[in-house]
Amino acid sequence: MAQLSNKIRGFNVLVEEEHQLSEEELELVQDITDKIDAKLPLQSLENNEPDVVKDLLDHIKPVVKKLLGWDAERKYPCIDLVRAINRAFPYFFPLEQKLPIACLNLLKTSVPCVRVALRLLADITAQNPEICMKNFSYLSPRVVACLNTTDKKFVCRIVAKILFNVTCVGLEGNLTIPNRILNDIQHVLEFMLRELDQEERAAPQFNLLVGIGNLIVGHDVLKVCIQRPLFQKLAEEPLEKTRITARDLLSTLE
Numbered sequence: 049m050a051q052l053s054n055k056i057r058g059f060n061v062l063v064e065e066e067h068q069l070s071e072e073e074l075e076l077v078q079d080i081t082d083k084i085d086a087k088l089p090l091q092s093l094e095n096n097e098p099d100v101v102k103d104l105l106d107h108i109k110p111v112v113k114k115l116l117g118w119d120a121e122r123k124y125p126c127i128d129l130v131r132a133i134n135r136a137f138p139y140f141f142p143l144e145q146k147l148p149i150a151c152l153n154l155l156k157t158s159v160p161c162v163r164v165a166l167r168l169l170a171d172i173t174a175q176n177p178e179i180c181m182k183n184f185s186y187l188s189p190r191v192v193a194c195l196n197t198t199d200k201k202f203v204c205r206i207v208a209k210i211l212f213n214v215t216c217v218g219l220e221g222n223l224t225i226p227n228r229i230l231n232d233i234q235h236v237l238e239f240m241l242r243e244l245d246q247e248e249r250a251a252p253q254f255n256l257l258v259g260i261g262n263l264i265v266g267h268d269v270l271k272v273c274i275q276r277p278l279f280q281k282l283a284e285e286p287l288e289k290t291r292i293t294a295r296d297l298l299s300t301l302e
Contacts, residue, residue, distance in 0.1 A: 049081035049132065055125040056115070063118050073111045077129065080108050084136045105133070105140055116149065124160035127153055131168040138175050146172055147183065154190045159198045166194060166206040173213035181214045184225045192232055195239050201248045204240050208252030208259075211236065215262035223270060226263050230273050233260055237278060250287050257282070257293040264300060271301055 056077055060069050069077070083104065112133075115126035130149055134141055141149075150172060153165035169191070173180045180187060191210055194203050211233050215226075233256045240249040264270045274297070282294035 049085045052125055052128055052132065053078045053081045056129065059118070059122040059125065063122055067114060067117050069111065069114065073114070076104070076108050076111055080104055080133065081129070084132050105137065108133070120153075120156040120158040120161050123153065123156070124158060124164045127161065127164045127168060131164065131171060134168065134175075135171055143172070143176055143179055147180075147186075151187060151190045154194050155197070162194060162198050163202065166203065166210075170206050170209045170213070173210050177213050177215075178217040181217055181225060181229070184214060184229055187214075188228060188232055192235060195236070200243050204236065204244060204249065204252045207236055208255040212255040212259040212262075215259040223267060226267070227270060227273060230260060230263050230270055233263075234273075234275050234278060237282070241278075241281070246285065246287055250290065253282070253287070254289045254293060257290060257297060261293070261297060261300075264297070274301055276301070 053074075056069075057074055060074065112126070112130060115129065116123065118126055127149065130141065130146065134146055146168070150165050150169035153161050154169070156162055156165075169187070173187075187210075191207055194207060197203065211229060214229060237253065237256055240253060260274075264274070276298070279294050279298050282290055283298055285291050285294070
């Protein structure tokens with residue numbers, strides 16, 4: 049975390065003056081990263097009792113807002129700060145605030161910015177899978193569009209986590225969104241088959257297949273969307289976990 053606060057301090061002198069942090073604000077960034085490093089509990093976030101960490105977080109809010117106004121080339125440590133705070137104190141940023149921070153930075157020209165935004169979105173979908181599934185029409189085009197923006201191996205690994213996370217909820221009512229998730233997962237699987245070698249795609253491929261299983265088990269209406277040739281190809285692969293899982297999925301279609 050010291051490296052993160054040092055990076056923000058170093059970039060601060062390079063951004064436009066109106067977006068620069070004061071020395072006091074830079075010290076707040078240093079303080080919160082030190083607290084996160086020390087793994088101090090945010091004991092009073094929900095009960096509003098006096099707490100030094102809660103007070104610090106309240107003061108860091110406008111600083112974070114200021115940091116997120118930085119240009120894309122220098123914004124990635126700012127997003128990383130949001131991610132660090134969110135991982136340490138998951139309920140501090142409301143979902144309606146942190147979800148756009150991740151999604152709106154997925155298509156930036158800065159590769160580091162895209163990478164950190166993807167990691168933040170993976171954390172958010174793990175923490176809030178049900179709400180993220182309901183908002184998947186907002187997430188979907190941004191996530192899928194990332195496939196060609198940066199290192200393909202890294203992107204596929206994180207995108208697979210994001211898509212898997214949103215399948216880990218019970219399905220009720222309208223299955224339009226689960227159907228879209230299923231289509232996106234198959235699109236990513238096809239992309240990985242084209243762009244990555246077997247070793248590179250082993251782990252994300254398995255996560256996506258398990259995600260498909262989460263969606264279709266008990267929901268026959270979704271099974272008609274399965275691309276049988278794709279799964280037949282995966283069922284013949286030398287990757288054991290992928291092969292077995294693909295065969296299991298195919299068996300549910302019979």
